[in-house]
Amino acid sequence: MAGSSFGTIFRLTTWGESHGKGVGVVVDGVPAGLSLSEEDIQVYLDRRKPGQNRFTTKRKESDTVQILSGTFEGKTTGTPISMVVWNEDQHSKDYSDIASYYRPGHADYTFDAKYGFRDYRGGGRSSGRETIARVAAGAIALKMLSELGITVSAYTRSIGDVEIQSFDAAEIANNALNMPDAEAAEKASGLLTKAMAEKNSVGGVVECVVHHMPAGVGDPVFEKLDANLAKALVSIGAVKGVEIGDGFSVCTATGLTNNDAFHVNADGSIVKLTNHAGGILGGISDGSDIVVRAGFKPTPSVAASQQTINKDGENIAIEIKGRHDPIVVARAVVVVECMTALVLADALLVGMSAKLDNVKKVWALDEK
Template sequence: MAGSSFGTIFRITTWGESHGAGLGVVVDGCPAGLPLCEEDIQIFLNRRKPGQSKFATPRKEDDKVEILSGIFEGKTTGTPISMLVRNTSQRSRDYSEIASYYRPGHADYTFDEKYGFRDYRGGGRSSGRETIGRVAAGAIASKLLATLGITMTTYTRSIGPVTIQTFDQEQIEKNNLYMPDENAAAEASEYLLYCMKEQNSSGGTVECIVNGLPTGLGDPVFEKLDANLGKAILSIGAVKAIEIGDGMAVASATGRSNNDPFLPGENGTIKKASNHAGGVLGGISDGSPLILRAAIKPTPSIASFQDTVNKQGEPISVSIKGRHDPIIVPRAVVVVESMTSLVLADALLLNMTATMDNVKKIYTDK
């Protein structure tokens, strides 16, 4: 299977299946000398692991990471960093009957059509557990960004019909929905309880804001920063759309309302009066906060009966068994953040060769 690698210089390859022995990632291109330990990775993995609340799958996994290579005396060596998370709570029997039919909203049908075979145990490579490798790699990318003063704030912006109305960053870690609005979190919880009672699920949106990003990241044609962010975020299985800045709202804007006026900043710098562009102009970062949103679809595995067909093409009605999240959004917050970090880390390393002045700083400046 092709397509399990991502990035140019800071490059990752994820591997493993939901019900296999384990999952992991190989990170290549991380500069030597970055302080790194398993706890740095575990902090990120703990944000996405299952079983944390009544709104997450009850599957119990510690998701404990093991670093197998690329670290010596607490720092990266510049060689590939291989990480493993073992599966310990597989219940493959829960999925045995779906081998004979196609679940609505899942990749069962397309996998069979493409490969003539599929791992029906929890979806195999198309399972949400594949994101373990992305998050482990994203933790490294995030630490690299932090050394340069680049920080991220990522949270749940909406769940179903409930959208945040206020922003209190401290609230993000105080509720299990990762919403920065206490009242919205309470309202969304009630909505999710209703969905669960109806044997249904919900979608929502995740928003990521990046501060401290320098100007100049990204290229103006096929390697636009926003284009690469789009590919990264849309590669997350549950994501169906991405917005940067004002996003879809620009379709109803005018040039006068959508343009961001430039103003003189401090010490001869230039800044913008607004940020409708979301921190990217012409595919290149403009020094403003990078703002993106990802639309997450409802969990397709629901207990309500749904119409589908079996592998013989005969119509049937099914109720999906197993342990599933009534909503993916809260656990997807760290996945969106991780994929954003990976794109930005790669863009930073690529940008080092953008000008001769940059090259001279590396090889001639002492």
């Protein structure tokens, strides 16, 4: 299957299915000498694992990661890092009926149209469980970025029509929905409770902010930093839209209101007085905060009756069984964070060859 690899230098390849033996990833291009342990990875996997509150699937998985290669004495060796998480709580029988029909909003029909075959157990390769591999790889990217003083933080901006009105970073970990606004989290919880009672689901928006990204990272044409961020985020299942900076609101702005004025500080540093561009100009980072948002559709697996067709071409009504999240947004926060980090780590490594002076510094040729 094509399309399971991502990145240029910092490159990952994911594998596994929702109800297979496990899910894993091979990450290549990680510089040698980075301190890395399974605990470093686990802290991020714990943020996305199921069964942690009433707004997530009841599937019980420890999601315990094992590093199989690429480290020695607690540091990366520069060789491929292979990681695996074994599946422990598959209820494949819950999906036996799905083999005969196509679920609305899922990849059942399109997967069958492409391959003439599909793993109907929980969506197989199209399942959200594949994001385990992305988070494991992203944890390494985040560790590398932290060594450079770069931080990546994601949170739930909105659920349904409930949007945050204030920002308290400490509050993000205090509620099940990862919202930095306690009042908004309470309102969103009520909205979700109502949807669950109606056998329905809700969508929302995850926002991610990158601090201390240096200017000059990215490329001006096909490898634009914002283009690669958009591709990375849309590649997450259920994401249907991406915004950079002010996003679609720029369509009603004017040049004068949308342009970010540059300013030189007393210390000679260059800053912008506003950040409508979201930290990226011409596909290249401008040194201000990078702001991206990913819009998630409602979970397509709902218990209410829906219309669809079976493989015999007959119109039927179905009620989906199994264990499903009434909303994917809260668990997807860490996935957005990790995919953003993977793009940035790769762009930083690729960008090192942009100047001849950089090559000379690495190989110390200017000293010989």
